[in-house]
Every structure is written in C-alpha cells, then in structure tokens.
Amino acid sequence: MSANQSIFPKTYQITPTGVEIGGCNLLELAKKYGTPLYVYDEQTIIDICTDYKNSFAKYHDVQPLFASKAFMTKAMCAILKKQNFGLDVVSGGEIYTAYKSGFDMSKVMFNGNNKTLDELKMALEYGIGHISVDNFYEIELLGKLSQELNKNQDILLRITPGIECHTHEYIQTGHLDSKFGFDLTQIDEAITSIISKYPLLQIKGLHAHLGSQIFETQVFADAVDVIFEQFKHIKDAFGIELTEMNIGGGLGITYTTEDNPPSIQTIADIIIEAIDVCSQKYGVNKPKIYLEPGRSIVGTAGVALYKVGSIKQVPNGRKYVSLDGGMADNPRPSMYQAKYTAVVVNKINETPVETVTLAGRFCESGDIIIEDINLPKLESGDVVCVFNTGAYGYSMSSNYNRVLKPAIVLVNSAQSDIIIRRESYDDLLSCDEVPDRLL
Ligand SMILES: *Cc1c(COP(=O)(O)O)cnc(C)c1O
Secondary structure: OOOOOOOOOOOOOOOOOOOEOOOEEEEHHHHHHHEEEEEEEHHHHHHHHHHHHHHOOOOOOOEEEHHHHHHHOHHHHHHHHOOOOOEEOOOOHHHHHHHHOOOOOOHEOOOOOOHHHHHHHHHHHHHEEEEEOOOOOHHHHHHHHHHHHHEEEEEEEEOOOOOOOOOOOOHHHOOOOOOOOOOOHHHHHHHHHHHHHHOOOEEEEEEEEOOOOOOOOOOHHEEEEEEEHHHHHHHHHHOOOOOOEEEOOOOOOOOOOOOOOHHHHHHHHHHHHHHHHHHHHHHHOOOOEOOOOHHHEEEEEEEEEEEEEEEEHHHHHOOEEEOOOOOOOOOOOHOOOOOOOEEEHHHHHOOOEEEEEEOOOOOOOEEEEEEEEEEEEOOOEEEEEOOOOOOOOOOOOOOHOOOOEEEEEEEEEEEEEEEOOOOOHOOOOOOOOOHHHHH
C-alpha cells in the first residue's frame, strides 16, 4: 500500500500511553509546542519519495520534482535533497527558499501562468534547470531576458491537453477552458516565435498537469498520448525532436474512507505502459520523464493538532465544537468543501457517542473544519488531531483576523524538532508602517 492510500501517517500508533506519530506522543507535543500545531512525520515523506522512485525504477530516465506549493520550508527542501528529488516552484518566494536551502537549482522547474519579470530574472540568475513557459506574453518576457543576460535557458512548453478529470472544479487544470498553458492549436505559433526570435531558449519538451486529487488512472495514459502526438507533430513540422516530458502531479490521497486513490505503482505502470505504446504508435523516442507530485508527498505526512474551546449546542440543531485554529491555517474546507478525518487524542479509546461540527475560530460562518463527525463526548481542553493536513494547509495559511500562524514540528524516531516556529505578535507587525502624517 502506498502512503497516499492511508488516512494515517506511516508511524501513527495507538500505544498504552497514548497516540503517537514518529514515536512522539501527540498530547505531549501539544503541551510542549502549544496548539494549533502542525506535525509532520518525516518517515512518511521518505517512504512516499522512495515509493515514487521504486515505482518508476524500470524506466530509464525519471526525475521526480516535488510541487513545492503543497508545503515549502527549508527543512522540506533538506529532506527532498536527500531523496534526490527536484522541485517544482511557482514564485520568487519558492525559488528563494530553495536557493537559501542550498538546493541544486539545476533540479528546479519554474511553473506558473503569470511569472513576473523579476521572478524570471531571479530564475535565470540562480541557474534554474527548467522554465515551463506558459503563454505568449512569457515567451516575450523570457526571450528578451535571455538575450539581455546572454543566457541559455532550457524550457518546456506548458500545454492544455484537453483532458477532464473528475475532481473539484477549482483544482482541474487540464481541460480546455483553463487559464494554464498553451492550447494545442497554439503550439505551432509558440514554437515558431521561439525559434525565430529567441534562439537562447532551448525547447526541451512539453509539460501537462491534469489537476489535483485525481483518483482516475486512464487520464495519465491519455495525457501521455496527447503529448506524444504533439512530439510527432513538432518533429514533422519543425524537425525538432523533443526529449523531455513533464506529466505533472495530481495523485489523490485519502482524506476520508470515501477516498480510494490508486497506488503510486499503479500510476507508474500506466504511464510507463502508455509511453511504450505511444513511442511505437508515433515513432518517437522515449523521453526523460518529470513528475510533479505535491499532495501525495506531504498530505498524509502532516496532521494538525487543535485544542477544543467553546462548545455550543444549537437548540434542536447542530452542536458546534470550536477549535483554536481553522480557515486561516487550513483554508481547504472553506475553499473546496474539503473533507477530513479526525480523532480526539486524549479520548482515543472512547467510543463515538455524538455527532458534532468542528468549527474554526475565525469570523466567517464558513469556517468549519469538519461538518457532522462522530466523536466521543467532547469537552473544552480536549485535543483533536485532524489527519491529512500536510498539503495545502500551512502553505495556504494566512493571518486572517491577525491570528498568528501555527508552529510546525517534524517528528522522527521519537524526536521532535521545530521546522517553523510559531509566529509572534512582533512578526505580525514586522511589515507594518505608519506614515509620519498620521502620527
Ligand atoms: C499543483 C501542481 C502540481 C502538484 O499537484 P498535486 O495535486 O499536489 O500533486 C504539479 N504540477 C503543477 C503544474 C501544478 O500546478
């Protein structure tokens, strides 16, 4: 079983002394570091990286990149470096984090539909491996920059393959009406423009990303076919043999028992098989593959610990149990109606007796963490653990209501270390300025 097929991190254990992850007692972590607290299990991340590498091992040339928007910190970069993973980045901030972590910048791929001139300059100056060029505006920006700085730059072209996946509408990206990438009918114009005007841009291949939290498998084979068809077309039309293919990320994880994502091996087999078939079908050599998993690398590894505060029973209605975090540290439920699984850490052996709604503390009625979950009888001071919050939780967090962002600890072999310290009120004010005339 791949880690993305489990609700729990690899090292999750219920022991006689309590609930543990990475050999660390969760109640003790909550006491030591305070709540809300994000806890990441290093072993789960390592296992899933290994799973990706092993599953694709039979293919001759694969470079997995971690989609850093899912969870980007210097410690995460350090873990990935040891795993020989590269990074997919989408902003100057992510590039800077990678650079400051001593990451091998040649293993970094820069994505995004509206990269700024400053970000592109930064990418070229830091020697980023690839830029996935998304649109005509970017061809001009990057093309001129490459000439100004007199730098060669390897690029991929991001394409919209026109494949629908059955995932949440906001996280679908591969269907035709999308803000990302070139429509297939625009590829010729893009290539013509690059080769005629900007010879320092080396077109290495194509990039497609289908969406996120995907459970289907056939869509990956379909994407391979679309890419190979374009490889053949580009070879015929321009005499250019593309040698690289970025198949994106998107593999789903198990937020609740309703989710049944495929294993990484299943996805790998389908992609490799599709490449075999398409290589024959289109008479095109097998390219180097880039993978860009985000959610499936860190989602399951991370959990969030919250403390119960106020409890409100609506007469003849719901029971709202309010936690000390919510939409500012994890906006997914309010943005995507995302579902989660949770346990009460200090009542792990008690049977569920009531259906409650776990609410956040923020000033929005939509700030609900889990609606209608069966739990043991809750009291103020209880500690709740919400699973699968490792991806797109902290990375999407904000200071809404001027609430401080939580701390993050990394656990492994009974050791816990802070990898993001809890924000202080002074951190919060560190960018504030007051013009003299107001004083
Ligand atoms: C978001 C994104 C990913 C990662 O998606 P996951 O669902 O987290 O695996 C990969 N590639 C691109 C281009 C993305 O936008």
